[in-house]
Amino acid sequence: MEVKRIGINEAQSGMLVAKDVYNDSGQLLFPAEARLTEKAVTRMRFHAVPFITIYIEESSHDIDDGVDELSFFEKLRETEEFNEFNEQFTDAATTFEQEILRVLNEGGDADSMTLSNGVKKILGSCRSGIQVFDLLHCTRTYDEVIFAHSLNVAIISAVLGGWLGFSNADIETLILCGIYHDIGKLSIPKEIVDKAGPLSPEEYEIMKGHTTEGFKILKDKNLDKRVKLTALLHHERMDGSGYPLGVKGDKIDRFTRVVAIADVYEAMTAPRKYRKAGCPFEAVRIFESNGLAMYDTAYLLTFLEHITMCYMGYRVRLNDGSIGTIVYMNKQEESRPMIKVGSEYINLFKNPDLYIEEIL
Numbered sequence: 001m002e003v004k005r006i007g008i009n010e011a012q013s014g015m016l017v018a019k020d021v022y023n024d025s026g027q028l029l030f031p032a033e034a035r036l037t038e039k040a041v042t043r044m045r046f047h048a049v050p051f052i053t054i055y056i057e058e059s060s061h062d063i064d065d066g067v068d069e070l071s072f073f074e075k076l077r078e079t080e081e082f083n084e085f086n087e088q089f090t091d092a093a094t095t096f097e098q099e100i101l102r103v104l105n106e107g108g109d110a111d112s113m114t115l116s117n118g119v120k121k122i123l124g125s126c127r128s129g130i131q132v133f134d135l136l137h138c139t140r141t142y143d144e145v146i147f148a149h150s151l152n153v154a155i156i157s158a159v160l161g162g163w164l165g166f167s168n169a170d171i172e173t174l175i176l177c178g179i180y181h182d183i184g185k186l187s188i189p190k191e192i193v194d195k196a197g198p199l200s201p202e203e204y205e206i207m208k209g210h211t212t213e214g215f216k217i218l219k220d221k222n223l224d225k226r227v228k229l230t231a232l233l234h235h236e237r238m239d240g241s242g243y244p245l246g247v248k249g250d251k252i253d254r255f256t257r258v259v260a261i262a263d264v265y266e267a268m269t270a271p272r273k274y275r276k277a278g279c280p281f282e283a284v285r286i287f288e289s290n291g292l293a294m295y296d297t298a299y300l301l302t303f304l305e306h307i308t309m310c311y312m313g314y315r316v317r318l319n320d321g322s323i324g325t326i327v328y329m330n331k332q333e334e335s336r337p338m339i340k341v342g343s344e345y346i347n348l349f350k351n352p353d354l355y356i357e358e359i360l
C-alpha cells in the first residue's frame, strides 16, 4: 500500500499508521500498523509531533499532502467534512430564519424540535468539541448575521454544556437558549444591527433594547422559561455590570451564564462578511484579563481550558512573525502557552511582549 506523510492536524482517528511515531526524546508514542484513535492524536499533539506517515486507503484520498503552503484552515475548507458541515449549517440557518420570520408575521409557536435537531445534526457530524471550533472558524457563507450568530452560539453553548457535565435534556434546553437569545434584534433597526463599525452612544442604547424586546417576543410562546430568561438576561454580568436590569450573580441562572460566555466568545472569534475570524487566543486573553468577575468563574475557566487545549499541537504565528507549534499550556494563563519555534522553546508566560497573533 502507498504511504504518505501528513501534518498532525490532518490526522484522524481510524487512519492506518505506516511508521512508528516517536517524541523528541525517542519515546514511542504510537506503533506502526495500528489505527489512530482520537486520544492518540491528542497525545501526539501534546508531544508536538509535526508529521506522521500513514497508509493511503480509499477514505484518505481527499487528504492533501501535509507539507505545502496551505494553512490548516484553508485545507480544512477543501475537505468533504467541511462541505458537509457547511451544508448542514446553511440548512439549519435557513430553517431557523424561515421559522422565526413565519412566527413573527403569522404568530403561533416556532417548531423548537426542528430547530434544535438542526443544531444536533451539526454537532453529530463533528468528531469532537475540538473540530466544531475548527469548522466554525471556517464558515462565513450565511449572510444574515443574527441567524448565523445565534446558531453559532447554540453550538458553542451545547459544547460548553457538555464540558460542564450538563445532562442531555439540559443541553437541549441550552441549544434553544442559544438559538433564541438574540431574537430581540429583529425588533431593532437593521442599519444598527448590521453596522460594521462601532455604534454611537444613542445607537448602543437602542441596541441594548434587544434584550427586553426578545423577552417580549418570547414571553407568551410555548417555550421553557429559561429560554425566555436567557433572551432577557444574556448581557447581565455576575458583578452587576450588565444590562438591562443590572442584576447580579444568583439572579442569573446557569443556562444564561453558559450562553453569555458563548455569545461573547462567538462575537470575538467568528468570521463575518467584513472581517476574518478572530484569533481564539486573543479572545482567551481578553476573558482572562477582564472576564473573571463578569462571568461565572468556574464555567469560564472550564471553557478557556478546553478551548485552548483544542489548539495543542497547532501551528501559530507570534506577533514578532515567528512561527511555531503550541506544546504546553500554562494553567496560570491559558492564553500564553509554551511555543516550540525551530529547536527553541518560547514560554509566552515569561515573555509578556510576545503573543499569539494567528492560528495557521
Ligand SMILES: [Fe+2]
Binding pocket: 181, 182, 210, 234, 235
Ligand atoms: Fe445579545
